[in-house]
Amino acid sequence: MNFLDFSTIPWYQWLILAVVPPLIFLLYFLKLRRSPLQVPSTFLWTRTIEDMHVNSLWQRLRNNLLLLLQLLAVLLLLLSCLRPGCRSEELAGDRFVFVVDQSASMSAKDTPSKGSRLDEAKRLVKETIDRMSGSDAAMLISFSDRAIVQQSYTTNRSLLKRKVDQIQQTERSSDISEALTAASGLANPGRTSDRESQIDMQVAEGRDAVLQIYSDGGVKEVPRFSFGKLTAQYFPIGSFEVPPNVGITAFSLNNQLESDGQIEAFTRLQNSGMEDAEVDLSLFVDDELFDARAGVKVAGLSSTSISFDLSGFAGRVDQAIPIRVQIDSADVYAFDNVAHCVLNPPRLSNVLIVSEDQKYLELAARTDRVKKLANVQFESPDFLKNPDYEKQTTLGFFDLIVFDQCAPEKMPPCNAVFWGSLPMDERWSKTGQSSVTPIVDVNNAHPLMQAVQMTTVNVLASDMIEGPTGSVSLVDSIEGSVMTLAPRSGFLDLVIGFPLIQYDESGDASVNTDWPRKLGFPIFMQNLFVTLGGQSQFGQSFNRKPGQLMNFRSRLPYPKVSVTTPTGKTETVSARADNSFVFVDTEASGVYEIRPQGEQEIDQLVAVNLLDRRESDLAVAEKMELGYVEIEGTRARVPARREYWPWLVCLAIVVLMIEWLIYNRRVLI
Amino acid sequence: MPENPLPLKSAANDLLPPSLLAKLDRMELVSRKIFRGRMKGERRSVRKGQSVEFADFRNYVPGDDLRFVDWNLYARLDKLFLKLFLEEEDLHFYTLIDVSESMNFGTPSKLQYAKQLAAALGYIGLCRSDRIKIEPLDPVVAPSAPVLRGRGQVWQMLEYLNQLKSSANVPLADCVKNFCSRNTGKGVLVLITDLMDKSGYETALKYLVARNLDIYVIHVLSQEEIDPDIQGDLKLVDCEDSDIAEISVSQRLLDRYRRTLATYIEQARDFCSRRGIVYTMTSTERSVDRLVSRYLRQRGLVR
Incomplete structure (x- = not known):
């Protein structure tokens, strides 16, 4: 950092300023009009002046003290234009990692400058960059729910500052762990910065570095992280006092399937401020005001729920409708004042059940609930050899095929359930067989097994299943997994080790399990159709967060669809092998419109919302717990550059005052 | 008594106020040297x-x-x-009045002051039947100056003094030389001047000393010269030769001016005392009465 900064004004303005002192000099002598005064004789005066001129140069200067003072004042002002200053505090260390939070909560405008927290953070980082000496290197990382290395280690400070300016506000949530891993990469090179890699390689000698985190502290917990050679500093951004903020932290519609035409919208409001608040809520359906609530009271540090009745729309649900709820009262954080939801017309999934004896399965698939979910087609295993099967599966007609004690030669391009059989895939294998299989563990957290009670179910014979890498066991017996779910290039395969009905060698059928008699069986079947039948993707409650991949299937198989983002941008996406689409540009929250390419009619809508309680909570954390270390926030910051120009301006004013005094009094010299 | 016109009377009052006259009546001019008079006098x-x-x-x-x-x-x-x-x-009593432009300054002007002084001294001389001659230091006007004797010519003296005006700016030395060449008589000479002559006063005084006159120099300065009250950036214009001195008035400059003036006066006093000349510096603010009755009496010009 230089003592003087010539870049404060352009060069031509410097040129103009440089002319000022000579101009004053000239003007002083040109303009100095001595008033004439007649005296008896200049004889004595001449002798007096001669005396004074004996030590002349100094005397001459003394005579022009006013000029000198004027010049001095102008020079001081010129000097102050050069913005003299020096580094107020040496930055300890020679390597820095600046980690800047760019999550949604950083958009809150509660900084002293009324700018956003991100702007404040960027300003502070740039100040710190200014304080770096020429040989200091720094790295810049921004993070939201992912980390971006904006700039790797460099000594180029202007490049760093440019990169700081390029950090954009996102609407994502906060997760600092990825940023910390990236930051520690060079400081602790023994640990690789690749999270996926298990190999710990000593690539280079670790180097000390200072990690400066600029955030509001509202980040996900980082359970395990060791700083090693990193020295962490945390600079909390945002106001000391928690700003009043009421935000929408949840917005969803009830399940149409369950409530038979009754549509309700649920909204949850959270007040993260200390004071009680009152807000006005508006509900827009298809961009028209549908309902509003005035003066909804939300107590400080608590939340409240509001529901809207949308029953009037039940009959109209033959087209996709966007629904939006918004808080009409403005506050410092705008992202949580609006939430979106969509109401897509229900779509029945196509399910094929291939089974010799379809009694139980048919019974379970003929319930009213399932009828609302799927068109179920029953076929015998001979159908697998039928050309229609080949044709229909290739077109992607089926969303789910259940193979009951049979298996196709080729895996179908859709989700599949193998019930009492194994896929013809070498990655699947039997690890054992038991004649009596007590069920010991059920993974009820998985959507497939939600609300499915299995502990009272008796199973006789079952195969123990081992699936390919990435498979998840849903039901375990003592000897191993009897129900395993595994991904297969975009699809899911569920393999169930025990058949419902077992056939002996003579072909007699016997009941293998009493599961179909239990209450859990139809629930499991419903879960199956919802989760694997693709229903879950069309439900209204289906919600995505900004930045997440948008993986969807069109209602009908299209080769290409166009997606219009809330910002109005339209992109074309090609179907993948499984007839699904992946759209990545989901940074903006709002409603995404998906149309078949070239058509106007909307195929479906997808809502993207942050709806994150942590982001809506604007309280600034005074300290951060990262791994095993607690880092106190550093609020008081020394200005990066100690400026001297205000002093110079004051001095110039003082000089001007002295000049004025001398001009008027003429006694001090 | 001759009949006096009113203007002259008022002029007479200006130059010789009646209160002064009473004092002057009792005085006489003293010469430190005894000269041979031309006519029978009273000394x-x-x-x-x-x-x-x-x-x-x-x-x-x-x-x-x-x-x-x-x-x-x-x-x-x-x-x-x-x-x-x-x-x-009788005693030959000469009064030389500097009538250069510079004498016009001051309140009252130095010229007026000089006239008053000359009138007072002349009156004393006339009362004692001395031979009085008052000459302006102007080679043109000086030769016409009358020689006065006797109390009866007081009015004539006052009239003459009254019509004296500042005129030529001739160097002091030239005027004195001219005077010396015309007047050969010995006696008492009073030179009333401000000594503000850029060519110097020394030559002039030397001429007079050479004539073996009993010389009194009365150095008249106005208050403006002794303690100038001026401010700012000034262009001082000499009233005699329009010479210009540019000054920026400061306390320091004023102090230095006062020192220069004091030095100048000291030099003049020194120069005079070395040559037997009686030097008296006076300001126009000092009354003629006081000057004559006190200072000149101390210096021995009158008693």
């Missing part, structure tokens, strides 16, 4: 003459006036002695 001469005041005796030599033989002594000593009496003569 003793170095020459023995015919006054009533006995001076000495001397032996009779043939041809002496027998009227002065002391016959009583002859009767007692049988020798002829001649009685000598003191001669009473």
